[in-house]
Amino acid sequence: MSSTQVERVAGPFSGLLVIDMTHVLNGPFGTTILSDLGARVIKIEQPGHGDDTRTYGPFVKDQSLYFSFVNRGKESVVLDLKAEGDREIFLNMVRQADVLAENFRPGTMKHLGFSYEELSAINPRLIYASSSGFGQTGPLATFPAYDTIIQAMSGIMDETGFADGPPTRVGTSLSDLCGGVFMFSGIASALYAREKSGKGAHVDVAMFDATLAFLEHGFMAYVATGHAPTRIGNRHPYMAPFDVFEASDKHFVICCGNDHLFGRLCSAIGRPELASDARFIANQDRMEHQAVLKEELQVTLKKQAAQYWLKVIHEAGVPVAPLLNVAEAAELPQTAARNMLIEAGGVRMPGNPVKISGYEDPKTRVGAPTLDQHGKAVRAEFASRIPVAQN
Template sequence: MNESISKGPFDGLLIIDLTHVLNGPFGTQILCDLGARVIKVEQPGHGDDTRTYGPYVDGQSLYYSFVNRGKESVVLNLKEDKDRAIFINMLQKADVLAENFRPGTMEKLGFSWEALQKINPRLIYASSSGFGHTGPMRNAPAYDTIIQAMSGIMMETGFADGPPVRVGTSLSDLCAGVYMFCGIASALYGREKKGRGAHVDIAMFDSTLSFLEHGLMAYIATGKSPERLGNRHPYMAPFDVFNTQDKPVTICCGNDSLFQALCKALDLEALPADPRFASNVMRVQNQAQLKMKLESVLNTQPADYWLSRIHQAGVPVAPLLSVSEAMELPQTQARNMLVEAGGIRMPGNPIKISGYPDPHIRPGAAALDQDGVKIRQEFN
């Protein structure tokens, strides 16, 4: 099957990618999906650690393939003079250098921000690390779960009578990768006005703090950390997962009119007049009693019955789907969110921009040093 390369808004940009594992490669993958040429520079031996991580399909690591599709691969030893010379030539022509080493690593290799500015004053140098390049914890090692634990997000996730729970995806890695992409795009726009490069410094810790939302609101408002709430919303009700006769559904009412529409759909027209439920503030205070009232009716019919009836009432309602069910939704197909790259199915690009293609078939992830000969010749 022929693979097609999408030419996006970053077509013509050259990205030198020293990132590894997940958070950095996720950020540079967005650039690649939007048309940039991304050359992944890997260390001798086994290259990016995730090449050795499962699960595998036809011998290819999905962990690696999901965030490195369409990138070129070259192996360079930056401690050897010949490879350093090639790398410097690459930097002189590059628009962006991205890395997610522990702070200080690039300085030890002789590629500090000051040195990079001398090599290429227009270079955007993007760093992503656990805690950033400043502050007392700048040198602390980190993985996603470490950051989730320290940011407060793990402590606020789960049910009140249960232990803290890690969010069910590598949230800290992924949101830092998104912020790395945002920082690079912003710095490129700034370069168009000022004519010079910039150092983008992204921390997984900062990125996760910015995603706390309700937990941070509670702290600012009360000076205390929030309690774990399970699936319910801290400031709106009913806004939760509810049991039906056969399986749960989620129902979200963000205002009085939606609550009234829900009550009508459930044949509970008198409920909004109950002083305990007459306003959102009162419903939040009495959410446990409200949930009992709603579930007493919801338990009389199966989920499909209620999904149809509540949806017809104009109230946001949804089934709880597994990953496989979500991937098989017509909406997922319509938005091209399950693409094929190198013969492997993987998530598509959620950034849709008019005037640029969003191909279903994309180039896969390169084998280690697959483009090494060509790249060495180009930048020798």
């Protein structure tokens, strides 16, 4: 296969043409899902070094994993959108595209002359997706934002950590990734609506909104009390015991979501009297005495190794799990069974979590493109104007 071709796996989005103007993590994560599910995704990069993440570590075989993880299976073309010739190629792409995705600061695309209103005028069926820190409206719309900015302002950082510790960033770029997932779902929704209406739409996604939607318990606490929740470490805010516990050798997790499971846990660890203790009979009782309950459980759990308790508690039908690091999670047989560790361009990376019957989920995928790898072919393909088909 030549460098001008990309072998796309058939999927529900096969036949769709996506113009990907996104960069860094938030947008590319969403467009990679489209690519994994069959769409042709052409990534437009700026002259020079292209997407900033091409220069970010870590590197394997001189490839940036930061870039490779969220740009696999795409084509790359460098276009100077301020140059007349490249602008015309871009507009010809728009005339044929199904989707355009961008995550510039609001106002940037309008400044270039490529707002939704302007591009939908030449392609009324275009799904135009914008993902930014705070969205296209509101007093913070033009504020620059990275993931940590959004985590800090959404409340999720303040509620993460232990009561006697500082606010803590979630251990992944949660706001970026949530924004990318919601951008993908917005695009998919708009494409479905277009099947009925024949019209495109502007999808407006904010990382801030996406993170608020993922707060769940924190927002529940605010609505119920009018106050922000306090940091509580690893335990659940409304169920007990539902926490990280310590065995004689290492930590593991037990989750009892109801009174029945608590009774089974008590019997399994040889402490049946705890289930009839007035302080622990019902979940609300256990929540009011959760610190004492944890102490009682720890007295017993520290007497045996984690592997012993994992077996005993699991056999009792109570949800229990080892506390794994990333390397251990990556090597789990379950990870392999779900094809969640694949190879793309000679680099191992997470697979596609969306499994759809009737479509292949390959173990090996096309890797991320080098800068302007498909530039010559893309420019030739879109050098001439082709009218948009009208319904």
